[in-house]
Amino acid sequence: RKEVEQDPGPFNVPEGATVAFNCTYSNSASQSFFWYRQDCRKEPKLLMSVYSSGNEDGRFTAQLNRASQYISLLIRDSKLSDSATYLCVLGTSYGKLTFGQGTILTVHP
């Protein structure tokens, strides 16, 4: 079983739609949780960290359920510029990161 599992998609949604991505993880020792964004042929960039209490950054909301080992990302009012691959990422010792395979999102007019 992969350490981090994501639905690879692709998700194709119209502008203005709300879309949700889910991620499950198997390593209960994971210390920190993130969503990274990766544009085509570019490097990953941090979108947001995910905290146990849940957190929101503008149109983006992230949730963490440690008991179920489940992380989610909600994007409201999708923009064309949100088209990218979204990576679910776990942090462990020494700052090491474990990446999911990513979920592809395409927002169309």
Next chain:
Amino acid sequence: NAGVTQTPKFRVLKTGQSMTLLCAQDMNHEYMYWYRQDPGMGLRLIHYSVGEGTTAKGEVPDGYNVSRLKKQNFLLGLESAAPSQTSVYFCASSLGSGAYNEQFFGPGTRLTVL
């Protein structure tokens, strides 16, 4: 402030050739990492360093060596390249290893081994 830079950006090797990928960061970060990314897979950690003069193995270290002689540089070497090492290689750095320290990535090196 260039952040994290990688050289070269692209490279084509023949099986058995050797090469070194250079990663440089100007943010005075202690921690540096090398990842590879293959189609349909997440990034996988090859090697990492927790400070100048230190290196450690990650998830997929076989076939690679690394060195961190200067704090700002982290080198990844392929002694005898194999087609299975065709991949996109990303370097990253972070200030520390605290739970929510952000990793900053370089633009990547696209390597093809024929």
